[in-house]
Amino acid sequence: MxxxxxxxxxxxxxxxxxxxxxxxxxxxxxxxxxxxxxxxxxxxxxxxxxxxxxxxxxxxxxxxxxxxxxxxxxxxxxxxxxxxxxxxxxxxxxxxxxxxxxxxxxxxxxxxxxxxxxxxxxxxxxxxxxxxxxxxxxxxxxxxxxxxxxxxxxxxxxxxxLSSFVYKKSFSDDEGKRMNNVYKYAMEQYSEPISLEEISTVANMSRNAFCRYFKKRTNKTFFQFLIEIRIENACKLIVNKPELSISLVSEECGFNNIANFNRKFKELKGCSPTQYRTRF
Incomplete structure (x- = not known):
């Protein structure tokens, strides 16, 4: 194939x-x-x-x-x-x-x-x-x-x-390459600050055009998507590296505020990071 x-x-x-x-x-x-x-x-x-x-x-x-x-x-x-x-x-x-x-x-x-x-x-x-x-x-x-x-x-x-929304139209090769570049960049750089200007440049678009483009194809903003990547990686660290404190997990996954990390984690996983560690 x-x-x-x-x-x-x-x-x-x-x-x-x-x-x-x-x-x-x-x-x-x-x-x-x-x-x-x-x-x-x-x-x-x-x-x-x-x-x-x-x-x-x-x-x-x-x-x-x-x-x-x-x-x-x-x-x-x-x-x-x-x-x-x-x-x-x-x-x-x-x-x-x-x-x-x-x-x-x-x-x-x-x-x-x-x-x-x-x-x-x-x-x-x-x-x-x-x-x-x-x-x-x-x-x-x-x-x-x-x-x-x-x-x-x-x-x-x-x-x-595995998803809650799928863009109904088939992507062109150019669109596929653009979205692939955005996804790849986010998955590789999630632990670092990523600005809207930075990710728009990766997509080769203006900031406003990129925001509309990404939202239309994923039904969420880029920063919502980025937070989900960070939380999924935090889950792995919480389970696989029990020696790491929750605060350090937060930092390694791109959060600069532990309170914000705890809040976003609970929104997405339905429990606190500490409760998640206890369960697994």
Whole structure:
């Protein structure tokens, strides 16, 4: 599956693509593709941006990302020096225009609806992982049957959305590159002060134009987005480095005011940083 700056075209004459990626880090450019992807991650952890939202991913996650939903994986190569992902790519019409419309497959409608915002599977994961383990030795007919089994299992499972808003229009390559540059800069520089003038320059836009552009495509301001990145990274430090004080975590994640950090943390996570550490 060839990767372009923002689009991944489906290989010719293949209705279903099964792909295994084993790398030091996953492809870290913001991208979208027409295919829905169902991914199992045996190894690796890091940050996942889907649509307007920042998430963590870790080993043994099962993730579903809908067609044309912008997303990017940012691997944490310190926490996990190797990354591995097994993915099924397909779309609503892969097996014929009306295949998923037949009455026997009516239960799949919920799957496709939820995939529009992306989802993390929270139950039945061992059964789904078991199905993924079969794929490497299967022929195409068997892989299609396994895909239907996985969709059925996901439909029966408890899930959590990966985003709350997805820009409905497909991005052009130029737009994809611009948003990728903004996301990449924010994920790499979140611990430092970032001004509106600075990030507008990264996007090669005026400040006012950038604010309108970003809000339209993510349904939030850039600084709301930046705070979410900082809080997600704070969560990792709180759990993985218990020797760090909450005050130091706050500083390392770009907050210069502990009271503001505590307030934003509670807004996004529903508890204080200290309570979060106790839970995990």
């Amino acid at each position: 060839k990767v372009l700056p923002f689009k991944i075209p489906k290989p010719r004459n293949e209705a279903l693509v099964y792909q295994v990626d084993r790398e030091e880090a996953f492809y870290d450019q913001l991208h979208q593709h027409g295919e829905i992807q169902i991914s199992y991650i045996p190894q690796g952890e890091g940050t996942l941006i889907v649509g307007d939202s920042i998430n963590e991913y870790k080993a043994h996650d099962i993730l579903v990302i809908g067609g044309f939903v912008p997303h990017v994986f940012k691997s944490d190569t310190v926490a996990s020096p190797r990354s591995e992902m097994h993915t099924l790519f397909f779309d609503l019409h892969s097996f014929g225009k009306d295949f998923f419309e037949i009455a026997d497959l009516s239960l799949t409608k919920e799957f496709f609806k939820k995939s529009e915002l992306g989802m993390r599977v929270l139950s039945n994961t061992q059964q789904i992982i078991g199905e993924f383990h079969k794929l490497a030795s299967q022929n195409k007919v068997e892989q299609i049957a396994t895909l239907l089994t996985i969709i059925s299992l996901v439909t029966k499972s408890k899930t959590a959305s």
